[in-house]
Amino acid sequence: SSSDMKSVLAYLKKNQADENIKYFGKAKGKNVFVIHLESFQQFMIDYKSDGKEVTPTLNKFYHDKHTLSFDNFYHQVAQGKTSDAEMMMENSLFGLPTGSAMTQYGTSNTFQAAPAILAQKGYTTAAFHGDVASFWNRDNAYKSWGYNYFFYSAYYKEKANYTIGYGLKDKIFFKDSVKYIEQLPQPFYAKLITLTNHYPYTLDKENQTIAKTKTGDSTVDGYVQTARYLDQSFAEFVSYLKKAGLYKNSMLVLYGDHYGISNNHRSAIAQLLGKKSVNNADLAQFQKVPFMIHADGIEGGVNHTYGGEIDALPTIFDLLGIKNKGYVQFGTDLLSKDHNQTVAFRNGDFVSPQYTKVGSTVYDTKTSQKLENMTAKQKETIKQMQNHVTTQLSLSDRVIQGDLLRFYTPKGFKKVNVADYSYKVNKT
Ligand code: GP9
Ligand code: MN
DSSP states (O other), X not given: OHHHHHHHHHHHHHHOOOOOTTTTTTTTTOEEEEEEETTOOGGGTTOEETTEESOHHHHHHHHOTTEEEEEEEEOOOOTTHHHHHHHHHHHOOOOOSXXXXXXXXXXXXXXXXXXXXXXXXXXXXXXXXXXXTTGGGHHHHHHHXXXXXXXXXXXXXXXXXGEETTEEOHXXXXXXXXXXXXXSOSSEEEEEEXXXXXXXXXXXXXXXXXXXXXXXXXXXXXXXXXXHHHHHHHHHHHHHHHHTTTTTTEEEEEEEOSOSSOGGGHHHHHHHHTOSOOOHHHHHHTTBOOEEEEOTTSOOEEXXXXXXXXXXXXXXXXXXTOOOTTSOOSSOOTTSTTOOOOEEOTTSOEEOSSEEEETTEEEETTTOOBOOSOOHHHHHHHHHHHHHHHHHHHHHHHHHHTTGGGGOOOTTOOOOOGGGOOOOOOOO
């Protein structure tokens, strides 16, 4: 009900974070590319396999002096996987405890998503993906989110050897997206969702340029090969952007959507990390994914702030010079001094610079050691963190499950009308 919305707004008001004047508006007016790195985990950055860097291009990008990189950034997805990541990245709303919010609520709910907000500020907005439009209900959810265009598999030339797994191979996907990118009026907001680095990490012979790892776990060992392929496809895309003059006048946002190697593969994970074994705190660390933002004019560096996908949008808006206050966002700007560094996992567990909680066990984040005999003060701190996490998750669920945004329209925002959008391919 509308009174539920009032309690959400009151909560958000108490927890809002000021922007950082050092960064605010530093990428104002630029085009935005959001590049979704499928199943790509933070541990791959600077990782060597068989003596070679797996992802040399992404590593260079990560360390670039104009790239703001976060090395304590966590995915927060549940069963909705990719769709949960998209929901958080572009709405700062959590996915649901079970199922996919995009599938269940993407068609009918009111949203105030990044594409709609930016479109109303003069941006052209477009999503690109080499799978069918209906996967994760994208064809409907993207309308609710205000995407002007959605280029999916039918927009690309289809040939037998062009696809692997769910769809187009990343190199072909990036290359064949260019003809659409070139037609977008600037400034634009373009999201490109990659696919090839997806379980079960199979790749055709001619694209294999690094040896598989040798953990003996056959579903894990191909991961470096598809990660390398993703890296090369990104390299090709960047060289196109530079040639087209788009690199300079765009902000590039890269993120990993979720783990590629699930916790069911403990022994392989330990081997990849060069450890004898991994405990639950190590596995929580293993949920880190990259979050990197590049633009001329941004002072880069590796930022150690703890955060997650829910915080991406407020951070991006800060850099674009858009004030977050007034929007319903459950995350906060990672660059803000007011940012809360307790990162919620979707099941209610959490990590923070000091403590990691998995199930009923608390660990020291720095050492991964179990915290035995907690002091009363520690217990109180943990209780408060848990309270923050539980409240945040349940209020976000109420927004989605109760379609509460229909009761509140941010100042200056015009409600999206899905009938205004069509993603049908024009056969001429
Ligand atoms: C499919 C793709 C994969 O279109 O985005 O989704 P995932 O299996 O990673 O959730
Ligand atoms: Mn995914």
